[in-house]
Amino acid sequence: MRGMRRGSGVRTRGGRGVLGGPAVVVEVIDMLTVDDRGGLIDVEARLERQSFRTIDDIIIHDIRELPEGRGLETPLREKRRRNWQPGMDSGIESPPASPMRHRIPVSPRTPRLQREDDISFLANCGSDSDSDDDDEETSGVVPVIIPRVYKSLMETPLDEDAAEEPAPATNTVPEDLEPADVLPKMTQQPRDLYDFEWRDFPTTPIPPEWRREAFSESNVGPTTPCADPYEIFIQIWDQQFMEYIASETNKYAQQVVSGMLENHSLRPTSRICHWQDTNASELYVYFALILAMGVVVKTRIEEYWGSSPDVFYTPGFSAHMSIDRFLLLSKCLHFNDNEEMCALGLEYSEARLFKIQPVLSHLNRKFQEMYRPAQNLALDESLLMWKGWLEFSQLIPNKVANRGIKTYEICESQTGYLWRFEVHARKKQSPQQVVDPFLEAATPAxxxxxxxxxxxxxxxxxxxSFYQSPCLARRLKCLGFDCVGTLRTDRxxxxRALNSLTRQNMRQGQIAGLTSGDVDVMVWRDNNRVAMISTYHGYGQQTVRGSTKPILIHDYNIMMGGVDKKDQLLAMYPIERKRTKVWYKKFFKRLLNTSVLNSFIIHRQSSSSALTHRNFRYMLIRDLLAKHATPWPVLPLKKFKADVSHRLGEYPMRSHQRLRRACASCKRLVRTFCVGCDRAVCMDPCFVKIHS
Known part of the structure; x- marks a missing residue:
């Protein structure tokens, strides 16, 4: 489980330094900034005035002491759980040696015999009372769970006798109760971006659904629903953009020929001498063959055009395009004119991505126009392996492909749809004055x-934690966003009291947290120390399958894997693994692969068909070849039957010269002979002609 902390199930980041240690990005900023009223704010002085500067100033709770709640997020597919009842098989009432559940971590000071919920779990495992399913589950309405402390405050007895007896617990909010009646002044907007007044969580917990921003987007999903794989792909790579790529490819081919003539490196046997201008239809066929290489995986490109009649024979590639033409298109494929680069006066980062910038802009625009994402979005980075020299390549040791081109991506959490991306190119800071140093730094910007x-x-x-900070969370909250995730406490x-909490001064299962009204920060001690930040979750815990965790952690583990889900689906069809000497052509294959995945997600959202991802690619490749290819004539294989006892041999050397004899068929002097019939014969075509 790479990238997972044991026990908590929270994805964390490893060291990003060269030596493998934790390398925190330190951004040098001026500690004087401008507030909304135009005055100067001394950030260091405001940091000094913060409360909760020592561990003694905060209250550390046990996770089971927090009010019970329920997370707002549900996974796309529920994990299957094995139902087991005591004595179900042989009448034995004791549980099995290893029940199918997560083990509940026990703190050192808590005796094992005092865990009554463990005993009740084993006694009622698989029974009706232990299951969470009820008759109202099919209605689609998730009941709101009111914390225990909140229930006691809502109870209004009618008389003194009723006040002495505890009121029955309910799982729904009373109809006459509104959020405005219980939301305290802590949810009011702060005076400015850096006005953080940290305090303990209120004794009356506020339900997370009341603090969360209301989702107002309608018609979530494809903007133009379509079920045909070919039609969806054509909407992304439309005819106009393909004609633009064809014109730039033809222009670059002429530049290559001119450069070879000037350098006197053009030979009559060069492939470029047989160049013919391409068009959009041929590029569609070229794209289809590249996608087919992700389904039919071979180690070398030449193997796809092999003519040996064995189990590795794939005649479909040679039937639609010759290998020389495929290699020529791969060499001359281009997306932007090199001669315009010096005349435009681009910035430092824009010049690095100039050759592939039209593809980046086009796909970003198409991905956003064709799909409206759901409420939950995952923001993470993705890495494309590139081992060659590249000025803006990144090294992330805790990833499998630890060196290459890094992109920042926003994906839909449950489907993995890539909505927007940006390539990390190490932008140079402009010399202009920075108004807001925290939000105009590289990562928040x-x-x-x-x-x-x-x-x-x-x-x-x-x-x-690579992106999260209290300032960014408050800025996003002001823009109508909510943000949740892990946090580096040295931000x-x-x-400072939360930053001083370590594994040594916290027991397993303990949690400490503070709030400033719109931003909550917490530190939880599981097997490891985990720091969290949220804008609406608050203080609450939930027990799922015997594991008690904060509600924030349950929701984070469900919704954070959008980018990882996309990378996992793309890894099954590695079209970008074919070797190339140009980095942006490999990155183009990754974008082509991603566009097919987005097309598949649009297809699944538009129709109710059970078409799998692999069959979707099969259908797309066949449609592209059927509608844009001009089939090449396939020569039939020559069938012959040769005697295995007859084989070619060479005459021995005598006096530093090999003997030669006249061929039995064409009478030419040859050095080869047939071992079976002891006759001089040519290798081709006389040997096959005589023994067929």
Missing amino acids: TVLRLVKGLEHKGYTLWMD KFVP
């Missing part, structure tokens, strides 16, 4: 650029 266009719609961003404006 990237987050704000990726979510542009989704403001004030109630989206929830799930991010890891600015995080209470």
Whole structure:
């Protein structure tokens, strides 16, 4: 389980430094910034005025002491659980040696015999009372779970006798109770971005659904529903853009020929001498063959055009395009004119991505126009392996492909649909004065650029500790977003008391947290120390399958894997693994592969067919070849039957010269002979002609 902390199930980031240690990105900023009223704010002085500066200033709770609740997120597919009842098989009332559940972590100071919920779990495992299913589950309405402390405050007895008896617990909010009646002043907007007044959580917990932004986006899913794989793919790679790629490819081929003539490296046997201008239909066929290489995986490109009649024979590739033409298109494929690069006066980062920038802009626009994502969005980075020299390549040791091209991506959490992405190119800071150093730094500015266009719609961003900070969370909250994720406690404006909590001064199962009204921060001690941040979850715990965790952790584990889900689905069809010397052509194959995956997600959302991802690619490749290919004539294989006892041999050497004899068929002097019939014969075609 790479990238997982044992026990908590929370995805974490390993060291990003060269030596493998934790390398935290330190951004040098001016500690004087401008507030909304135009005055200067001394950030260091505000940090010094923060409360909760020591461990003694905060209260550390046990996880089971927190009010019970229920997470707002549900997985796309529920995990299957084996139902077992005591004595179901042989009448034995004792549980099996290893029941199918997660083991509940026990703190060192808690005796094992005092865990009554463990005993009740084993006694009622698989029974009706232990299951969460009820008759009202099919209605689609999730009941709101009211914490125990909150229930006691809502109870209003009619007389003194009724006040002495405990009121029965309910699982629904009373109809006459509204959020405005119980939401305290802590949810009011702060005076400015850096006004963090950390305090303990209120004794009356506020339900998370009341603090969460209301999701106002309607018609979630494809904007133009379509079930045909070919039609969806054509909407992304439309005819106009394919004609543009064809014109740039033809222009670059002429530049290659001119450069070879100037360098006197053009030979009559070069493939480029047989170049003919391409068009959009031929590029569609070229794309189809590239996609087919992800389904039929071979180690070398030449093996797809092999002519040996064995089990590895794939005549479909040679039937639609020759290998020389395929290699020529791979060499001359181009997306932008090199001669315009110097005349445009581009910035430092824009010049690096100039050759593939039209593809990046086109796909970003198409992905956003064709799909409206659901409420939960995962923001994470993806890495494409590139071992060659590249100035902006990244090294992330805890990833399998630990070196390559990094992209920041926003994906739908449950489906993995890529909605927007940005390539990390190490932008140089402009010399202009920075007004807001925290939000105009590299990482927060990237987050704000990726979510542009989704403001004030109630989206929830799930991010890891590489992006999260209290300032960014408050800024997103002001823009109508919610954000949840793990946190590095050494960030600015995080209470120092939480930063001083380590594994040594916390027992397993303990949790400590503070709130500033709109931003909550917590530190939980499971097998490891986990710091969390949220804008609506609050203080609550939930027990699922015998494992008690904060509600924030349950929801985070469900919704954070959007980008990882996309990478997992793409890894099954590795079209970008074919070797190339140009980095942006490999990155183009990754984008082509991603566009097919997005097309498949649109197809699944538009229709109720049970077409799998692999069959979707089969159908797309066949339609592209059927509608755009001009089939090449396939020569029939020559069938012959040769005697295995007859084989070719060579005459021995005599006086530093090999003997030669006249061929029995064509009378030419040859050095080869047939071992079976002891006659001089040519290798081709006389040997096959005589013995067929």
